[in-house]
Amino acid sequence: MAIKFTEVSYQYSSPDGSLFDALKNINLDIAKTGEFIALIGETGSGKSTLVQHMNALMKPSSGQVEIYGIKINHSKSKKQKLTPLRQKVGLVFQFPEYQLFEETVMRDIMFGPRNFNISKEEAKQRARKAIIQVGLDESYLERSPFNLSGGEKKRVSIAGILAMEPDILVLDEPTSGLDPKGRDALIDLFTLIHNTYHKTIIIITHDMNIVHQVASRVLVMREGELVFDGTSEALFNNESLNKWNLEEPDLIKMTKQLEQRYSISMRPFPKNIDQLFHHIKDVI
Amino acid sequence: MNNIVIGQYIPGSSFLYKMDPRSKILALILLMVTTFVLTDIIQILVLLSVLLVILKLGGIPIGRIVKGLRPIIVLLFFTFTFQVLFIKTGRIILDETLHYSFYTILLAVGVVLFWMITKRFIKFKISYFLMMIVGILSIFMYYPIGDPFAQGQLVIYTGGLQGAFFIMVRLIIIVTLSTILTLTTKPTDLTLGLEQLLKPLSIIKVSAEEIALIISIALRYIPTLLDEANKIMLAQASRGVDFKEGKLKDKVVQIISLLVPMFIISFKRSDELANAMEARNFVPGNRRTRLHILTWQTIDTITIIITAITIPVAILLRVMLG
Ligand SMILES: Nc1ncnc2c1ncn2[C@@H]1O[C@H](COP(=O)(O)OP(=O)(O)O)[C@@H](O)[C@H]1O
Numbered sequence: 001m002a003i004k005f006t007e008v009s010y011q012y013s014s015p016d017g018s019l020f021d022a023l024k025n026i027n028l029d030i031a032k033t034g035e036f037i038a039l040i041g042e043t044g045s046g047k048s049t050l051v052q053h054m055n056a057l058m059k060p061s062s063g064q065v066e067i068y069g070i071k072i073n074h075s076k077s078k079k080q081k082l083t084p085l086r087q088k089v090g091l092v093f094q095f096p097e098y099q100l101f102e103e104t105v106m107r108d109i110m111f112g113p114r115n116f117n118i119s120k121e122e123a124k125q126r127a128r129k130a131i132i133q134v135g136l137d138e139s140y141l142e143r144s145p146f147n148l149s150g151g152e153k154k155r156v157s158i159a160g161i162l163a164m165e166p167d168i169l170v171l172d173e174p175t176s177g178l179d180p181k182g183r184d185a186l187i188d189l190f191t192l193i194h195n196t197y198h199k200t201i202i203i204i205t206h207d208m209n210i211v212h213q214v215a216s217r218v219l220v221m222r223e224g225e226l227v228f229d230g231t232s233e234a235l236f237n238n239e240s241l242n243k244w245n246l247e248e249p250d251l252i253k254m255t256k257q258l259e260q261r262y263s264i265s266m267r268p269f270p271k272n273i274d275q276l277f278h279h280i281k282d283v284i
Numbered sequence: 285m286n287n288i289v290i291g292q293y294i295p296g297s298s299f300l301y302k303m304d305p306r307s308k309i310l311a312l313i314l315l316m317v318t319t320f321v322l323t324d325i326i327q328i329l330v331l332l333s334v335l336l337v338i339l340k341l342g343g344i345p346i347g348r349i350v351k352g353l354r355p356i357i358v359l360l361f362f363t364f365t366f367q368v369l370f371i372k373t374g375r376i377i378l379d380e381t382l383h384y385s386f387y388t389i390l391l392a393v394g395v396v397l398f399w400m401i402t403k404r405f406i407k408f409k410i411s412y413f414l415m416m417i418v419g420i421l422s423i424f425m426y427y428p429i430g431d432p433f434a435q436g437q438l439v440i441y442t443g444g445l446q447g448a449f450f451i452m453v454r455l456i457i458i459v460t461l462s463t464i465l466t467l468t469t470k471p472t473d474l475t476l477g478l479e480q481l482l483k484p485l486s487i488i489k490v491s492a493e494e495i496a497l498i499i500s501i502a503l504r505y506i507p508t509l510l511d512e513a514n515k516i517m518l519a520q521a522s523r524g525v526d527f528k529e530g531k532l533k534d535k536v537v538q539i540i541s542l543l544v545p546m547f548i549i550s551f552k553r554s555d556e557l558a559n560a561m562e563a564r565n566f567v568p569g570n571r572r573t574r575l576h577i578l579t580w581q582t583i584d585t586i587t588i589i590i591t592a593i594t595i596p597v598a599i600l601l602r603v604m605l606g
């Protein structure tokens with residue numbers, strides 16, 4: 001196991017001293033390789049808080065997170081070196097504004113690798129590679145990160161983490177605020193990284209189509225609790241989908257309508273248009 | 285991050301909360317003047333005990349006041365030391381020779397080191413610090429080992445102690461007064477009160493409304509910006525920045541990586557705020573109506589009268605005793 005949550009709870013304390021339970025008794029195992037996990041749930045359900053525990057940015061109020069063998073819990077243990085974990089588990093934050101600061105995109109992407117003592121030359125190489133990976137061209141490297149559009153900033157911030165070459169890639173709402181084309185390009189990129197290097201990828205998203213298309217495993221958060229952990233097929237057949245305020249993906253909605261209309265069965269649900277055609281062909 | 289509380293307001297319902305912010309601000313100023321007029325130790329102690337009674341009646345926990353005193357503890361310490369050392373009136377209560385020799389200095393350094401290492405584990409930091417100071421002094425005074433290459437004289441007079449004590453009480457009273465104000469008044473009410481009190485300044489072309497607006501926006505945004513700073517630190521930490529460590533050169537980069545996003549986000553926020561205000565047709569200087577209107581009650585009049593009377597009384601006492 002790369003990351004293991006054992007009875008993890010986290011409380012935010014507000015200035016007036018009251019506590020707010022953002023995570024309640026979370027148990028979770030995440031494998032080193034091969035998983036493509038979608039983390040979903042309403043805004044405020046604790047998704048971002050959960051992923052910040054995955055690279056030791058936050059320490060649980062109670063319970064324990066184990067990341068690559070290093071145990072992290074509330075006790076004020078002697079200085080643990082946590083920074084190396086952040087190279088292993090790369091976390092891309094939701095808002096790129098919180099991290100872009102260098103004069104050029106090149107330097108900003110190099111910032112992460114340089115912090116992990118990668119040589120300048122190597123970091124430059126990685127920056128060139130990463131910028132192409134996120135679907136921008138090399139001319140962007142010389143631009144200022146502040147003159148980019150929202151979507152471009154987002155991609156640069158992702159490139160900044162990719163260049164650290166983490167084992168596990170965690171992305172907090174990477175597709176929010178992107179146009180459909182940019183969104184598809186990013187999802188293709190994550191799928192490619194996943195397929196080529198078998199890296200575990202965890203993305204937070206509200207887009208059920210993405211969940212349906214790419215996720216091999218889905219986690220559903222609700223009011224600080226992890227209420228579902230299973231395959232996407234199991235999720236979309238789950239009775240509680242409505243209770244969790246989750247929608248069905250378009251493809252499944254359509255398939256269900258076809259099934260009803262023509263009293264046929266098209267199980268398992270198609271994952272993409274091709275599979276849908278196959279089903280239709282079979283029926284005909 | 286969360287212990288930096290700018291608006292210290294804690295909800296409550298005692299008479300201190302029901303008062304008009306204007307009368308609270310005025311009373312604060314009047315009482316401060318009184319505090320500075322008083323020169324007699326007994327009188328200032330009487331004032332302090334009256335304050336304690338008000339705290340009790342107003343339902344404010346003493347703990348909160350002590351917390352308010354914490355930032356000025358260094359100041360208190362230094363004023364105390366200077367007063368004790370430099371006021372030379374009254375009887376002598378301590379007259380000791382300080383022996384500075386190689387060994388005593390070595391011992392003193394040892395004590396400081398011991399203090400620095402162990403202070404992390406001690407709960408009462410301030411008392412521990414004072415103990416360290418006393419320890420060092422007693423080494424110089426009572427253990428004259430080795431050949432002293434220099435000698436000093438530590439002379440403490442009753443006047444010094446009295447003066448030091450007096451100044452401490454005076455500072456404590458002033459801080460307590462302002463803490464009472466900020467604990468029992470919402471920041472918005474505070475600025476509103478300030479705005480009304482500053483209104484007369486419009487004669488000399490100072491816009492009280494704008495000053496109040498600036499203050500309230502600043503108060504409103506300080507917690508937000510702290511929150512943002514926290515998020516930026518987390519975002520940079522996930523790119524390998526270790527804010528706790530690093531050589532000077534690394535530190536500079538770390539701070540830049542925090543400050544640049546901070547500025548950009550602040551500018552963006554202020555731009556958004558300006559747009560939002562304009563969209564609601566806010567024009568600086570125009571007459572506006574208020575949702576909350578301050579109401580001056582009998583208790584406010586009484587407060588102002590009582591606090592105002594303390595000033596001539598203090599002057600009278602001073603003249604009579606002086
Ligand atoms: N710094 C904070 N202080 C206090 N409460 C917070 C803080 N950050 C988040 N919260 C609260 O914790 C809950 C979970 O937040 P978050 O993990 O950001 O949710 P999500 O990412 O699912 O939208 C929310 O209700 C939010 O209001």
Ligand SMILES: [Mg+2]
Pocket residue numbers: 047048094172
């Ligand atoms: Mg979030």
